[in-house]
């Protein structure tokens with residue numbers, strides 16, 4: 001089993017604090033099994049915030065900001081398993097964890113979700129408060145983080161009432177549970193099948209059997225749907241969507257593409273409304289309904305070589321096909337059957 005890589009991610013910047021202790025306990029069984037264990041201390045890395053430029057939707061999924069994000073992505077990609085240890089700050093994990101997710105979203109959705117490599121994930125959070133109302137978003141973010149990077153989530157829980165640095169050492173019974181979860185992780189790697197931890201069953205509330213998060217949307221028929229992975233818990237419901245599967249990731253991606261199409265088809269309207277809003281302080285009265293159906297454009301649209309080259313150079317790689325089709329519909333709506341470079345420059349989306 002040598003050569004298997006286990007990545008420990010400590011979200012806290014507090015050196016040797018509670019999260020570090022928890023992570024150490026989570027990783028001990030993997031070390032004993034001789035796996036290659038590595039720890040990333042997010043607090044010691046430089047991680048900027050997403051600026052929403054969509055630059056990461058390029059062929060290489062690289063963020064335009066230059067900092068330690070690529071190091072983190074590479075380690076995540078190489079790992080066979082991920083152990084996450086995070087403190088709770090204002091009811092949820094510290095913002096650096098969210099920054100990693102935001103900045104690697106395109107990569108995770110397009111590449112990780114389609115990866116054949118099976119990963120396992122576990123997470124333990126730590127919070128100062130003694131009641132779960134003090135840390136309601138910990139499970140949600142832990143599941144989201146591990147699910148986003150293609151991990152089968154074996155178990156997670158939150159240790160409360162550990163406010164001071166190192167205070168978690170006052171509760172060896174809880175640390176033993178952490179060790180058990182670490183055992184699950186190590187054994188799952190050894191056996192090549194995910195062994196779900198029984199620790200989750202200790203929870204006093206409903207958790208999603210798939211991603212172990214605890215946030216639900218109640219459907220009209222009364223059944224709950226997991227807000228994190230999308231799994232419907234109502235057995236007789238036909239919608240068995242789960243966004244942490246290759247099929248689910250594709251459906252999720254197609255929703256995103258639909259937004260891209262909408263933005264292109266309504267591009268002129270958006271430009272006009274922006275002008276009216278910012279230059280004339282006018283907010284339009286009516287809602288603008290977009291028909292994003294790209295079938296039946298009606299006319300065959302030709303592209304000039306130059307226009308196609310410009311599209312390839314200026315539009316994020318993963319959006320090129322859908323942008324091309326949407327621009328053809330837009331051209332057809334304008335009575336055109338030919339897209340030149342000039343026309344492309346006029347009707348292209350600006351991200």
Ligand SMILES: Cc1cc2nc3c(=O)[nH]c(=O)nc-3n(C[C@H](O)[C@H](O)[C@H](O)COP(=O)(O)O)c2cc1C
Nearest residue numbers: 012014017018019087088089090091127128129134
């Ligand atoms: C900015 C900040 C916000 C916090 N917010 C919460 C909170 O909302 N709920 C809670 O239970 N504990 C909260 N805590 C307490 C931490 O979760 C607790 O100190 C934890 O042990 C820190 O873990 P660490 O030693 O790994 O950094 C907060 C701590 C900080 C520094």
